[in-house]
Amino acid sequence: MRATVTKKSWAVRASKPAAVLVAAALLSSCAHNEEPSTGTSASKSLTQKAESAALTAAGGKKIGGKLSLIGVNAGAEGAVIESTLKPFEDATGIDIDYTGSSDANTLIQTRVDAGNAPDVVNLPNAGSLATYAKAGKLVPLTFMDQSKLKSDFAPTLLSSATVDGKLYGIWNEVDNFMIWYNAKTYKGPKAPADWAALQKWAKSASSGDTAPWCMGLASGAASGVSGAQFISNLFLYESGPEKLKQFAEGKLPFTSPEVASAFKLFGKIATSSKMVKGGATAALNTPTVEAGNGMFSSPQKCSMLGWGNYAGGLITAANAKVKPVTDLDFFGWPAVNKDYAKSQLVSGHVMYAFNDTPQVRAFMKYYASSEAQSLLADSGHWVVANQDVTTATYPNALIKKSAAQYKAADSVSLSPVSQLPAPVVMALYKGIVAYVQNPGSLNSILAGIEKTRTGATS
The missing domain is CATH 3.40.190.10 (Periplasmic binding protein-like II)
Structure with missing residues (x-):
């Protein structure tokens, strides 16, 4: 060889x-x-x-x-x-x-x-x-x-x-997706009944020094990639595998209510200074590959991270004393709609x-x-x-x-990021960054991504 x-x-x-x-x-x-x-x-x-x-x-x-x-x-x-x-x-x-x-x-x-x-x-x-x-x-x-x-x-x-x-x-x-947490400090539900139950705990914990969510969207030209996977999970667990398939195949536009709803659920976290320590500014400037480190910083910055199974390797590599399971563990992504609780997003x-x-x-x-x-x-x-x-x-x-x-x-549903044409994925990444910067512009942002999609597939 x-x-x-x-x-x-x-x-x-x-x-x-x-x-x-x-x-x-x-x-x-x-x-x-x-x-x-x-x-x-x-x-x-x-x-x-x-x-x-x-x-x-x-x-x-x-x-x-x-x-x-x-x-x-x-x-x-x-x-x-x-x-x-x-x-x-x-x-x-x-x-x-x-x-x-x-x-x-x-x-x-x-x-x-x-x-x-x-x-x-x-x-x-x-x-x-x-x-x-x-x-x-x-x-x-x-x-x-x-x-x-x-x-x-x-x-x-x-x-x-x-x-x-x-x-x-x-x-x-x-690669599948889950919610990572610091096993020694996390006080929230480890088998939440649904997304609402997890967010209910997050809201109750948002007044403390440790923010409920870790978030890092900075990845150079690919900034927004982790946000795209977060949104894709929310889309799947709210609207289901068939709708996600239609979206990935270009049959359901970015301007659809299902896409907008997933973005808004994500925005309630990424744009909130109560959900993410430092709010939108910190989320946009924290390197994606370092987002989970806040669970093990001193003082601790955040409690949980919604990301792929590769997060475990990144976190343990950056934090030598962190032991799998003993210190770092995860639970499955909770469903927004319980009808889709047994679904799974992968790349x-x-x-x-x-x-x-x-x-x-x-x-x-x-x-x-x-x-x-x-x-x-x-x-x-x-x-x-x-x-x-x-x-x-x-x-x-x-x-x-x-x-x-x-x-x-x-x-099992394949992430849209793994299926959409490259120009559309890049437009999606940029759109996510723009949305976190200005949540009020969601409709025009999604319309812009859809314009890229129709041009890329025409």
């Missing part, structure tokens, strides 16, 4: 035009909450099973050849990806050239334009998959067992990677292919398997998309709990 990995700082990456993918890549690559697996006997057993699955995917033959793969995971996360590729290489004789870069989207587009597309890519955005598929650039996965895929993956994940009735992509890593990485070769076919079959995705799970870095992977596979408490939450959902 030849691996090329590049990783730039958050500030540099967020200044890129592809800040949409960069933001998602950074966040989803930070989901390791505790000590990753270090080659236990369980890991060796999983490796043997992965080798067997790889050989089966290749038709029982060591077919050899080469395969190029480009993804966003670099550094330690890139090394985890490489560890899942090695059993495939050993079993099939296929040499994988893996490139992990925060500029993956640019690298891929450049190669596609030059007529030298990589064999396979792994990106945190289904919108790019749809664009390439509609242009006739991708390989439909008709050679894979469709009934097995339907059994192993959430319907929404499959539909998000389907264009004109053909499946093109396989989700591997997924993540989807893998798709530009070239149709025996090596590519074998690899796509392999990476969709529970054996390959069990290796990802065993690393302790991510929750995986294949629902046949058991929660016992995860080696640490917070990721295990996150995986259990994902598997327990009656329905």
Whole structure:
């Protein structure tokens, strides 16, 4: 295997035009909450099973050849990806050239334009998959067992990677969302009946020195990204999976009452000096990746954080004395409408292919398997998309709990941020910042985002 990995700082990456993918890549690559697996006997057993699955995917033959793969995971996360590729290489004789870069989207587009597309890519955005598929650039996965895929993956994940009735992509890593809290100081409900119950406690606690909510929206050119995920969760839990799907597909406009309502619920927190210490100004200027640190500062600034499963890794990395579960824990995002309490919002990485070769076919079959995705799970870095992977596979408490939450959902919805065209997502981010600055301008802000959407999809 030849691996090329590049990783730039958050500030540099967020200044890129592809800040949409960069933001998602950074966040989803930070989901390791505790000590990753270090080659236990369980890991060796999983490796043997992965080798067997790889050989089966290749038709029982060591077919050899080469395969190029480009993804966003670099550094330690890139090394985890490489560890899942090695059993495939050993079993099939296929040499994988893996490139992990925060500029993956640019690298891929450049190669596609030059007529030298990589064999396979792994990106945190289904919108790019749809664009390439509609242009006739991708390989439909008709050679894979469709009934097995339907059994192993959430319907929404499959539909998000389907264009004109053909499946093109396989989700591997997924990030779900929850409410994080300081387990030693938090006095609110840990299993609130609904959003109103949680906000009732937040209001009662808003007169103290510690604000109920942590909030950080500053992420360079991607400022507003955490707000977009917060709003998406509120939308899902108030208006339901079907409405969210319509919104992500552009069938429900930004000017709809459902979108406005989710923004307003978010605004009651982000623009309030009682809900967020320092109010809107602090929310806008606090770096997104540092938002949860206020739960462990001295004096403590805030009590809880609504964000993805990657928050655990960010918080424990920045606060050396913070221990998972003992000090930092989470509960599921409470529903605004109890009818949608068993729903789940996710983002993540989807893998798709530009070239149709025996090596590519074998690899796509392999990476969709529970054996390959069990290796990802065993690393302790991510929750995986294949629902046949058991929660016992995860080696640490917070990721295990996150995986259990994902598997327990009656329905899984993909975040609109992972589906909308990049110009629309950037307009959304900017609109969120503008709304927090001036809540009275919500209608005109949403109309402006909708204008961008109609232009991007026309």
